[in-house]
Amino acid sequence: MTIPIRRARDGERPATGAQAHPWRCRWFELDYNLGNLTGGQWILFEDSEFFIAEELGMTLQRFRCSPSCPIEDCITDTWKEPPQSVLRGWELLDNGLLGDTFTHCIGMAFSTGTQVVADIVPAGTSKGGYLVNYDETYAQIRVSVEGRSIPRQEKRLVQMLMTPARAGDIVNAPRTSIRRHVLAHDCRPNIGDVVEMEAGEVGDVEKVEDNNRNPLVSVRQTTNKELLVVGISKVRRYFCVGNLVRVVGGAYCNKSGIVRQKIHFNEAKKDGGALELQLIDEDARQELVLVLCTDVVMLPMEATKKRNDSSGDGKEERAIVIGPDIRGGFSSVGQPGLILPRNSKGNIVALFLDHQSGCQLSHLRYFPESSLCRLHQTL
Structure with missing residues (x-):
């Protein structure tokens, strides 16, 4: 069955609020071509006549079906949620159409900045x-x-x-x-995230059971190491000064940085808000930026996991490069490594970077103390 569709005209839009259709903000993956849209594309319903879709990979467009032939006549699939890659693509293409669209998924607890x-x-x-x-x-x-x-x-x-x-x-x-909101980045926690629970307990996420009806998260408490299983809606991400993080949404998406300061939108609410980050990417030159807490996740542990200490110093202390070496070079920014106290002197720190093989003196790089962020987490 061919469904006639067209671009919605200026001013044409579905009802919202109490008059909204039950299909509002439901996702569907096309399994057939629909006008200029191709099978496999994701569309976001606004009601039985209006939907939003990516057009020619360049922009988001509102479409309208003929009232005499609503698209619901051909919908037999159950509702699904798109992969994160689709949501990220839509975030970059959004021209305002997604301003009042939301997700039906059960997510983490709300916080200021959500x-x-x-x-x-x-x-x-x-x-x-x-x-x-x-x-x-x-x-x-x-x-x-x-x-x-x-x-x-x-x-x-x-x-x-x-x-x-x-x-x-x-x-x-x-x-x-x-x-x-459909583009919010605090819907699901990741394994390795640090979260805060309702009673204020903090812990590490060890498992996420992503059941849409009753999603659960397993959290290892920081204080007593007890493993708790709670609903995802009972936790929110938690950050401390010195955390190594990655930005997953907004203007600084895919940048990595060190948390320098926590900023609260409301002094009565110490949850959420924003973070001041010192970017550590090679092209960032230690730039300080402000990012919503909801757009940030802990950097995956694989980026900073330990290696054997072959330095002979008797202890292992690790750091990540956030600034230039003693010669002013920025090529190592963002890389983790092993501090060698025996070869360090005063404020000049010797670092053996993880990507190097062996542990020879010729491989050491030297950095001012201010160019390193020591990793205090147990990895």
């Missing part, structure tokens, strides 16, 4: 923005800055969220109306 969507009562509309305050009953969402929408890929996103709000920049909504 990207959310709220149904506004009694207006019957939906607003997308960032959570800046909440309690058990109501939530405050920053939806604009001086009346202008907040671009997801803006490098100054955190600074924009911290500016004083004007009339209309913040909306209040019942907690029950809040859903996580």
Whole structure:
């Protein structure tokens, strides 16, 4: 059956809020060609007539089906969630169409800075923005800055969220109306993440049981080493100064850095907020940037795991390069290595980088103390 579709005209959009269709924000992977769209593409439904899809790999476009032949007549599959690669691609292509779209997945606990969507009562509309305050009953969402929408890929996103709000920049909504935005990066924890639980306990994620109906996470507590199994909605990521992290969303996506400072949007809420990172990528030159906590994950342990200490110094201490060597070279930035105290002197530290073979004096690199971040984690 051929379904007639066309690009939606300016001003054509589905109902939201209380009038929203049950299909709203449901994903479907096409198993057939549909107009210019090809089988295997992912589409995001807004209702039985409207959906969003990637067009020719260049932009996101809203489409509309003929009301006399709704697309639901040909849908027999169960709803699925797209892979992260699809979501990342859509994030880069988004031109504002995804502003009030959300995910149906059960995710981690909300925190300040979480990207959310709220149904506004009694207006019957939906607003997308960032959570800046909440309690058990109501939530405050920053939806604009001086009346202008907040671009997801803006490098100054955190600074924009911290500016004083004007009339209309913040909306209040019942907690029950809040859903996580489809592009939010704090839906699922990763193995190796450090998370905080409801009672304040902190631990390492050892296992994630990704069942959409009741997702669970196994957390090894830091204090007593007890293994707890809790619902994913009961934990949120936790960071400390000195953590080695990777950015997974926003303008600095795929950059790595060291946490230098934690920033809270609301002093009454010490969860979430933002992080000041010192970037350690070779081209970053120790740049300091602000990134939402929800856009950051712990760097995978494989990048910093231990090797045998053949230095003869009797102990092993590790570091990652975050600045130039004593000659001013930046080629080693971002690389982990083994500190050799016997060959270090004063503030000049001898480092044997992991990518080198053997442990010869000719292979040592020397760095100012300020160019290294010592890894205090047990790896």
